[in-house]
Amino acid sequence: MPTLKNRILVPALTVALMAGTTAAPAAAVPVAFQHAQQGHGHGHGKGPKEHVEKNVTIKRDNYGVPHVYAKTIGGLYTGYGYAVAQDRMFQMEMAKRSVLGTAAEVIGESGVDNDKRSRATLDPESIQQQIDQLSEDDRAVLRGYARGYNKYVDKVLADQANLLPKQFTDFGFQPSHFTEYDVAMIWIGTMANRFSDSTSEVENLKVKNQLIAEHGADEGAKLFDQLIWTEDPSAPTTVPRAESVSTQSSGSHALAPIDPSVQDSSEDTAAAFGGQGWPHAAPEASNIWMVGKDKSTDGGSTLLNGPQFDWFNPSYVYGIGLHGAGIDVTGNTPFAYPSILFGTNKDITWGATAGPLDVNDIYQEDLNPANHKQYMFNGQYRDMTERTEQIAVKGSAPVDCTVQSTVHGTVTATDPQNNSAYSKKRAWKGTEVQSLLGWVNVMKAKNWDEYLAQAEKVGITINWYYADKSGNIGYVSPGKLPARPENQDFRVPAKGDGTMEWQGFRPFEDNPKTYNPEQGYVANWNNQSAAGFNSDGGNWSSVDRFNEITSRLESQEKFTPQEIWDINKETSFADLNIRYLRPHLESAIEYVPADDQLRSDADFLLEWDGQTVDKDKDGNYDGAAPTIMRSWLPKLSEAVLKDDLPQEVYDQYAASIYRKPGGSVRPAETTKLLTNALAGEDSAVPQSVDFFNGEDHGKVLRDTLKAATDELRETHGDDPAAWVTPVIPHEYKTKNFMGIPQADPSEALSTLQYMNRGTQNDLVHLNPKGASMCVAAPPGQSGFVAPDGTKSPHYQDQLELYTNFECKEENLYKNQLAQNLESVTNVK
Template sequence: MQRLVSAAVLAALLCSTAAIAAPRQETLSVAGLAKPAEIRIDRWGIAHIYAADTRDAFFLQGYNVARDRLWQVDLWRKRGLGLLAKDFGPDYVAQDRAARLFLYRGDMAREWNAYGAGAKDNTEAFVAGLNAFVDEIAAGKRPLPREFQIAGTTPDRWSADDVVRIRSHGLTRNVPNEVGRARIACAAGIEAARLYKHIEPKWETKVPAGLDPCDITEAVLGDYELATRGVRFTGSQAKLAMLEIPPEAIGSNNWTVSGSRTASGRPILANDPHREHSTPSLRYIVHMEAPGFSVIGAGEPALPGVSIGHNGTVAFGLTIFPADQEDLYVYETDPKAPGRYRYAGGWTDMTTVTETIAVKGEAPRKVDLHFTRHGPVVYADPAKARAFAVRSVWAEPGTSAYFGSMGYMTAKDWPSFRNALSDWGAPSENQVFADTKGDIGWVAAGKVPKRPNWDGLMPIPGDGRYEWTGFLKLDELPSTHNPASGWFASANQLNLPADYPYAERKVGFEWSNAARMRRIEEVLAAKDKLTLADAMALQTDPTDVTSRRMNALLAGVKTDDAKLASAIALLRDWDQKTSADSAGAALYEVWITKHLGKAAVARAVPQAARAAMGNGDIAAVMALLEAPDTSLGADPVAARDAILSESLLAAFGEVAGKLGPDPQAWAWGKLHQARFDHALTPKVPAAEREAWSSGTTPMAGTALSPLAATWRPNDYRVTAGASFRMVLDVGAWDNSMAINTPGQSGDPASPHFRDLFPIWAKGQYVPLSYSRAAVEAATETVISLQPSGEANTPSR
């Protein structure tokens, strides 16, 4: 509580200081702007845009994004459209080809119509603003940003279609899990996959009729992983990166609480989406005002509007609802003509699209892209007469990731909010709601395929026996409006109601570990009068409730080994908080992340399946240890206790090797640290390099605490978590708080490049100023913008 109070005091002092100092004034003449406008940049780098109409508001959003994040969004576009080789050379031809497999290739009129009125116009305005900034650079009116100078590239112009055609950023991915499960089934039978991923609700999957799991190798994932990964540079260029998005990094927390359960009598809505950390941040906070239009919050910088925030009447936030939105199809191909595949008793030709990829320093290359009736062919094995294609929701019209927020961000009540989500495509989300009338609610939204005769957990034959028969309607997915409890929360856990017909609808079976939700639930249920400070404390709560279950198991372990006894005692006396100064947290997190699963898999899984299994899923491992069975051998309890003892001793040894033999000197933050380096850091001159980093700080938290801080096992570095947090006081909007990290700007020379990192690392927040008076009080810079009278040249 003390650190949260200090956060509010800090915010007030900073706001007061900003109000006393006269804002810096800047005047710009901008081609393409229709009428005079103003952008106020506050003390924390947040842009507040005041425009004469909605079109100019979106135009200036794009212009301002380019001002702060041009390198980031330019790389996002080039990666998504398959244009990397043009800038970076022949090493990127394969990734460009893979990205192009997943571009939306359907009718663009259907695509734009799926997002509702205004979506295309607003996006055209947004990219016109981006292009205006790019044109200023090309004309020599602005310097080429430093990132481009170092990379040896220049920014491209955009079209509106670019924003929505990119689909390789889709997040609800389970094709790798289908492949992993098939590899295990080939090696040791599907029964051996029980520790691979925790399946909920209780379900027994089977190998689909007609599928030989041994047809599926790890090589099948090659193009799929190229298309969905970030941009990597090798050799002398080290590593550039778009965001890597490992499945365990994709999560979030949100909750909406009725005024009947808050101290103010007003609803509180909180959201902290979790993704891989980066410099610049994945999220960008913006405030846009025009007559009849108002919105503030965060979104991804390459997308118009915001997906998390409020509009002065309605507040909204999201977390992943882990529906199964894709399938891997396996085809028998014609040995004499590999471009044909068996379907419905006959042979069907694949569709082939030939494209040209521009290559820096070389002649352009032609590549062939192959498609079946289900989707892009990601791998072919002519020797076995097999081909593999991905069918995904995110190839359907209206499923550009997060772009559907264009519909709901202007909703003014529950019916209009819910109605806007009837067209939400991807990723599938838990959308929470609160409004100034006091209503709260939740909608699980997204396109969920109907699979009449399989469960989606394994690849399936593409011969016509396994076809989607449409999508579940919004009314077939769960929701709640003004729940009797007075609150609703989600953390990517299984949240289908007890009476939900999951066996019929098969929404999905691979949900996130419920640990974060259990802690959120126990705190909210115990709070009759929640405050904003309580909500911020919960977002930054480092409690890992799984430790209670593991301590219960350790209580039955008997040992004469002094080190093991010391380890058990350390965890027994630990408060279950993964604080940066905690010795117990260091031992526990290393144990369950690196050693416990490995030991369980070695006992319970046949040798042939272990490579595909990895360390198993910790939820599945804990479930087995709590109910040991003969998969562990003739004496399951003894085997279970051996797993606990051996793995805990190994973890104790690892931590002692890193931090010394005395547990009193251990601290989780000595291992678990956050440092976010810019992708270009390896190419930056040594004298500049430190300025391109966030700096380094010890971190509390873990993947299983509300304070999400997923870490890399090889060096304990924090890799994923909540780069953006928001707590909204619905109706008293200026009380709302938020934080981004490491900063709003992507320019290492900007004072807002990493200024928020130390605030974020301490679990603190800054004001999310909304009223004109609050914005003016916090203003650091005023940018007055005038139309230049010069028309932008049309984008391609």
């Protein structure tokens, strides 16, 4: 197993941090629960009266992780909500306000843009109707969580001098109660809307039109296909291609022109939710790898998950154990969701990465020239529906927010110049709460069939992973798949006049899935799920960071859990571009004399292991290779691509070559284009346009490398030892991914070097003899800061673990917990 730490550590950070000395309250005196909810959510559905369990126990381990024991679902989640309020009250308050669009009410004008985005992405009436239709047990999950959370809110409000988290005083307001709607909406707003709502169709259309305007219809269309292809048969897939069946249509259709200045709110939302903008707008979130009985040294299964949500203080994820009412699970989950996304029940374990399926379409609506609030559908103009809400703004006048919709969905952009509007249709609309409860109930699954039964209920696009104690492993990519008409080009908006409507939904059997693949492992790093499943924002290619994982899994026959864990460190520091350009550079300099300076410069890259690290801790990445690569790739990209692309299009590619000066979160999109161009006729993506313009490939590589190293000599001196790139620190932000404060700015944390890895990492090993789980979820379990500024001892006690690639062993069994018990709370 990885190096374990079962003691509280004092982190050694590269910034000065205030260390806390007293714990957050571990026990509570029972208080009367106010059934009259006072949260900011919509709808307080009545439903049948629920039995309220009187005895709920919370046992915390020596890292502050709560384990809740109860006999009923409602009781179990009462304890869960209570523990969350103890640890993360300010974070959860601001998460709720972020997704409901009420942040401006407490932080002022800086929250207005977020509130407008959030309100445009939700349908309060639909969500409440879905909640009202839940079974009694499923609804008890949401009600119990809200009840427990509110119990502790009441306790805090009754003793603010001792219990009120300092951030509330700093920001000048008090915590509010949660409703069952609020509990559901935190998951919907931060999971469904963040990872299942991205689209690049409008931006793709603008790029296509720019290419056509500059090169003509035929040449422009060819260039577009070379930039945004429909399928690359050489792209790595999580379901082995031999098991895949391509069923995606990729037709073509004509659309009205689009004003290049049109801003699609879907793009803005994707950027706000963690995407990077065109040409790869989808959020970059998560990797995973696991081996089964044929590739595990003991015949069991080992799963390592690294969900990449970015890094925050308090931690993006929350540790929890739930024990009772048919549930016996321990794990971590974002924003303390009622569903445990990364956990185990000791029979099986599961994980997740961001989903790759195309479950949204943008429709180009033809507007009535005389009335832009009407659009053409099935031969006649229809009125758009409108919903206007008022956003309260601290210190300023309220702001009106109007959300327009067509039969397809919310209007995301308007183009008055061309009498057009764009609206988004979601395949998963109406399944949000069902999807959440599918993830809740999968915690009870004991085998693959029971696991798949819950996956089938999930409407959003997400990747699910499975492993069990018998050594079986599996993967499924849930999500409602539209049955699109054959003439639709999924890369650009569909026609909204009624001639390009979905023809229902494809059966769940069509969703990508694999069980015990012959290769003995399953892995993913947000790559293509299976052959034939591309998306408007994916552009899957043979150039993929996924290969950093699989090359290591293919390197030996069997793995121990420790060896599975060790892969994490190498992938975290890998340069993601050199792997694909090295063979071409090697050929380019094959006949360059050994005493030529260009040859010795090229050798820095050819002999480099691709690891961007700072082992001597001098604040710079080791060796000249990282610096040469960061100088050469932009020059090579410019030399090969710039003359063929409109300036604005090229600039978008150039901006993403190395998004972080010290590293790249995924291979540059230009590396994909360069690799295809270098392959020429052998490229899996047809190269109709010669990006090299007939020039010798090797000469271009040599000339651009020489230009890069000449520039380095001019700016850094003749000695390559001085060609260094400063290390990028690993930062923990105090604003959540929507840009809303979730801690005081003074609580920002930083460690030495950026790591391209999970926000948290968990390793689970199962075999017939038992289960073990090891986790590092920085900074710590609790974000509690007392009124006097004292921090919980669990405020940052996982930070050093994470930085050093260590982890803490989870207490999966009662006897383990008893040996590492810190406190016991009875919630009555």
